[in-house]
Amino acid sequence: MSHAAPLRDGFALMLAMLIVMAVAVLSAGMLAVAGQEARIAAAAEAATHARADADAAVRRIVADWSTRRDAALEIGAASERIPAPDVSVRIERLDTALLLVTARARSPFGADTARASAGALVRVLRPGLLARKSVSAALTAGSRADIEGGVVSGFDACAAGPSLPGLLAPIIAWSSGALEGVPAAEEAAPPPAPLEALPLMDIADLLLPGGAGTPRPLIQRGECVLGTWSWGSLRADHPCGTLPPLVLVRGDLTITGGQGAGILIVDGDLVAGGDFTFHGLIIVRGRALLDGATVLGALRADRVQLRTGTIRFDSCLLAAAFRAPALDGAFRFPDRWWVPTF
Amino acid sequence: MTRRAGAVSVSELVLVFWVFALILIALAEFVAGQGRLARRQRDLVRLREAHRTIEIILGNELRDLTGGDIIRGGGEALAIRAPRGSGPVCAADGSSVSLRYSGSRRPAPEKDSVLLLAAGGATEIRAVAAVSGAACAQGGLTLSLDHAVALRTRFAVVFEPGSYHASGGAIRYRLGRAGRQPLTEAFFARTAFAPGSGAAGLLVHLEPHPDSLSHRIHSPATLPIPSRNPPPR
Numbered sequence: 396m397s398h399a400a401p402l403r404d405g406f407a408l409m410l411a412m413l414i415v416m417a418v419a420v421l422s423a424g425m426l427a428v429a430g431q432e433a434r435i436a437a438a439a440e441a442a443t444h445a446r447a448d449a450d451a452a453v454r455r456i457v458a459d460w461s462t463r464r465d466a467a468l469e470i471g472a473a474s475e476r477i478p479a480p481d482v483s484v485r486i487e488r489l490d491t492a493l494l495l496v497t498a499r500a501r502s503p504f505g506a507d508t509a510r511a512s513a514g515a516l517v518r519v520l521r522p523g524l525l526a527r528k529s530v531s532a533a534l535t536a537g538s539r540a541d542i543e544g545g546v547v548s549g550f551d552a553c554a555a556g557p558s559l560p561g562l563l564a565p566i567i568a569w570s571s572g573a574l575e576g577v578p579a580a581e582e583a584a585p586p587p588a589p590l591e592a593l594p595l596m597d598i599a600d601l602l603l604p605g606g607a608g609t610p611r612p613l614i615q616r617g618e619c620v621l622g623t624w625s626w627g628s629l630r631a632d633h634p635c636g637t638l639p640p641l642v643l644v645r646g647d648l649t650i651t652g653g654q655g656a657g658i659l660i661v662d663g664d665l666v667a668g669g670d671f672t673f674h675g676l677i678i679v680r681g682r683a684l685l686d687g688a689t690v691l692g693a694l695r696a697d698r699v700q701l702r703t704g705t706i707r708f709d710s711c712l713l714a715a716a717f718r719a720p721a722l723d724g725a726f727r728f729p730d731r732w733w734v735p736t737f
Numbered sequence: 738m739t740r741r742a743g744a745v746s747v748s749e750l751v752l753v754f755w756v757f758a759l760i761l762i763a764l765a766e767f768v769a770g771q772g773r774l775a776r777r778q779r780d781l782v783r784l785r786e787a788h789r790t791i792e793i794i795l796g797n798e799l800r801d802l803t804g805g806d807i808i809r810g811g812g813e814a815l816a817i818r819a820p821r822g823s824g825p826v827c828a829a830d831g832s833s834v835s836l837r838y839s840g841s842r843r844p845a846p847e848k849d850s851v852l853l854l855a856a857g858g859a860t861e862i863r864a865v866a867a868v869s870g871a872a873c874a875q876g877g878l879t880l881s882l883d884h885a886v887a888l889r890t891r892f893a894v895v896f897e898p899g900s901y902h903a904s905g906g907a908i909r910y911r912l913g914r915a916g917r918q919p920l921t922e923a924f925f926a927r928t929a930f931a932p933g934s935g936a937a938g939l940l941v942h943l944e945p946h947p948d949s950l951s952h953r954i955h956s957p958a959t960l961p962i963p964s965r966n967p968p969p970r
Contacts, residue, residue: 414764421771428778432785439789450965471827489825489891490856514801514823516854516892729858733965735801735820735894737839 434505441504445511448500452482453515456496460725462519468494492519493728497736514736516728520593522717529588530676533576533708535695536564537585542572545685545704549576552691553711561708564699572701576708588695591678595643595660598721601626605646605663609653610671612636627656629674631715639675641721647681650688657716665696667704674709675716692716784945787921788960791908791941794920795901795962799938802964805860809900815930815939816900821849823894827873831885835872836893844868844880844895848913851880851895855888865895903928906946927957938964 455478465486468474473487482500489495497514533549534540540562549561561576565584574580596602601621612635613625619635621627628636639657648661652669659673664681667673667688677683679696686702691709745753798819799807808816822840829835834853838844844851849865863882872879880893902909906923926946933940944957 410760414767417768417771421775424775425778428782432782435789487825490889493856493891495825495892518856518858728854730805731803731854731860733801734892735823737822737841 437504438507438509441502441507441509442511445500445502445509446513448479448482448502449498449511449513452478452484452498452500453496453513456484456486456498457515457517457725460517460519460723462522462723462725465494465519489516492521493517494519494725495734512736514734515732516734517725518728519725520722522722523714525590525722526676526713526717528586529590530559530693530695530708530713531585532560532563532581533693534562534564534699534701534706535585535693536562536567536699537695537697538564539566540564540568540699541701542567542569542574543700543702544572545701546573546707547575547580547701548573548705548707549579550708552707552709557710559693559708585695588678590658590676591660594726595641598641598724598726599643599660600640600657600719600721601642603642603644603646603648605644605648605661607649607651609651609669610655611653624653626659627674629654629656629672638718638720639716641719656712657719658721674712676713783922783924787908787924788943788958790921791943792960792962794910795939795941798901799962799964802938806896808898811930811932813903813929814900815902816898818850818852818896819899820894820896823892824877826853826890826893827877829886829890831887833879833881834886834890834893835877835879837873837875837877838895840895844878845897848897849895850898851882851893853886853888853890854892854894856891859888861886861888861890901930903930903941908941933961933964938962 456476465474468486468488470488470490473485476484476486478484481502482498484496484498487495487497494517495514496517497512499510499512502509534547542562547561549559551558558577560578560581561574562580563583563585565582567580567582569580603623608624610624610626612628612633613620613622614634617634621640625635626642627639630636636656641658642660644659644661644663647663647665649666650668650671652671654672656674658676658678660678662680665677665679665683667684668686669688671688673688673690673692675692677690677694679694681696682698682700683694683696684700684702685704685706688704690706692712693708694706798817801820802817806818808818821842822838822844824836824838826834826836834851844865846865846867851863851865853861853863863884863886865880866883867881869879869881871877880895898913900911902911902917904917906925906928907919907921908928909917909919911917924946925943927942927944929942931940931942939962941960941962942957943960
């Protein structure tokens, strides 16, 4: 006797399969959306990386800028650098003091590559021109000069250079002392010094609060250390004499003896006495009182009182002072620093 | 009482009926849930896409602009000089400049202007009157200007006057006096531009409309659009 297999024609299996298929379709849809989002996120991340790399390359080039190093680049010429893999930088001189820095970066993601570029216009200084325009006489006063003694000379102590006026000020009160130069003294309002238009707070080699003391070159382990009272040396072969600093003093300054070199800018009053000797340019935004100090280079102040001491124009020491590291860097183009590049 | 082979009892039938009813209810709930999830996911994708579009387009437009390039910023409109190309100037004769041009498109005399930059920082803006072929040693083109310029131009930026609008539930772009073209879907109840601070040059406020998206993603968003040059004055 044989038994026939029972008939199994229910739809439970079909229903289960339909549910599984529906779940599979929905899951596949979700996976597709998630995958697409992941690809978009990867592309956005790569684009952000490329853009950040390009920006960073421009900033790094500008931060490490040395005008002396790139002085050979002629107008219209360009140099290329590769500061990092996948990043290239092009530096093009557009004018004597204007350069265009363009960085291009790429960031691979999957089989594709994101690309970005960044460009910035940077200005550089011409120290020789800046020195000539910032120094109008051996001693320049913006409002008044009182000469009670001492020596002011516009004859170039460095024989090669031309002579300047000894004293230039709108009001000159002379009672004693020697004035020399071409002419010895001139009563006129001095032109503004372009050096003062620079962002000195940002670029100064040394930023000081003011006070009273005696500056002297400080050497540690054979190297010059710039500090509150260490502003360079009078000797060019001294470790502190190779690159005289640009020092900005934000307050009143009283100096008794000692020495310094470079560019000293006092955002207040200056009293310099004793046997203080300075090589370079001193700019005082308030009143300068000199009693026994010697300045070889030039001095400029709003009001000047010279009791004793010497202020003598020296083009060579001024040229050395304008080699300050602070003036060797790059500056932002006014108002428009980044420019669109494509 | 005997039962025929293959027959089912009433109690078995009721039980099967209830089991099927439960399965159908669960299935309906599952499908509805999946539908809600799919709608929410779709809305999130749309919202993210709108945010991305705004961030990418406005980010690229505003990235290198200065305060002077933003003619009107804030509220419902943002009128800017939208850069479309730039290049170092290799020659200039007063009424025309030749530059080594690179850009997203070729300058168009009917709508473009050019910002001319001198080495000292001075700038002038002129309308582009005509565009002609290569002039510089490394290619480029010459732009004829509507008025002569006395600057010693060293760099030039070609731009079109454009404005972004937060209106009609979407962010839109208007080229010159043309119509406003939507950049995003129109599902925002409130949109506005506001000046940012620090690195964020501009803030874009976006508030989705309650009827346009799933109720759980209605929270308003503020997108910071960075700008690297000085902020708008």
